[in-house]
Amino acid sequence: MEFLNTILSWISENAAIVLAGCIIICILLLVLICVLFVKNGKLNKRLAVFMQGASGLSLEESLKQVVEDNKKVKTQLKNNVDEIVRLNENMLTSYRKIGVVKFNAFPGMAGKMSSSVALLNNENNGVVISTLHGQEGCYTYVKEIMNGKSVTPLTAEDEEALKAALQMQV
Numbered sequence: 001m002e003f004l005n006t007i008l009s010w011i012s013e014n015a016a017i018v019l020a021g022c023i024i025i026c027i028l029l030l031v032l033i034c035v036l037f038v039k040n041g042k043l044n045k046r047l048a049v050f051m052q053g054a055s056g057l058s059l060e061e062s063l064k065q066v067v068e069d070n071k072k073v074k075t076q077l078k079n080n081v082d083e084i085v086r087l088n089e090n091m092l093t094s095y096r097k098i099g100v101v102k103f104n105a106f107p108g109m110a111g112k113m114s115s116s117v118a119l120l121n122n123e124n125n126g127v128v129i130s131t132l133h134g135q136e137g138c139y140t141y142v143k144e145i146m147n148g149k150s151v152t153p154l155t156a157e158d159e160e161a162l163k164a165a166l167q168m169q170v
Contacts, residue, residue: 095119095126099164101157105132116157118165124148126165128158 011018050059097120105114113133120126128150130141143158144151148166150158 092122095121096170097121097124097126097165097168099161099166099168101161101164103157106134109134114157116155116161118145118158118161120145120148120162120165122170124166128154128162130155130158 097118099116099118101116102112103114103116104110104112114131116128116130118126118128124145124147126145128143128145130143132139132141143154145162148162150162154162
């Protein structure tokens with residue numbers, strides 16, 4: 001109780017200082033209230049613009065449009081994934097391994113006009129196409145390849161083309 005009496009006596013002796021302190025605190029509080037009112041007004045304006053939307057749509061209408069667009073994107077994404085899966089399946093059967101050998105089929109011919117081309121898929125199935133170029137004409141032969149092996153005999157150049165194709169990494 002004595003402590004309380006000491007404080008009250010100090011306040012009564014220094015009433016002018018206490019009053020000046022209270023006035024300063026009140027002025028600071030009034031300034032803070034004014035600042036808060038200004039910030040609140042700016043925030044209310046921004047909220048009104050946000051709720052209005054760029055083209056006059058309400059926020060609810062904007063959200064509905066976003067949800068609808070999201071559904072369309074998801075549908076398109078599923079279609080794209082399905083198409084990628086289909087393309088990957090098709091690629092497994094396409095010719096992806098290629099070996100080419102150019103050579104002279106007949107003595108006295110220049111320019112290596114003849115060739116053997118091996119075309120294989122991922123399972124090493126495909127064909128070897130041999131083209132023999134001579135003075136009398138051009139002849140083409142196709143030899144089937146199953147699991148990396150020829151069904152018919154291959155020439156040395158055909159074997160070289162097949163070996164090059166089998167060594168390709170895909």
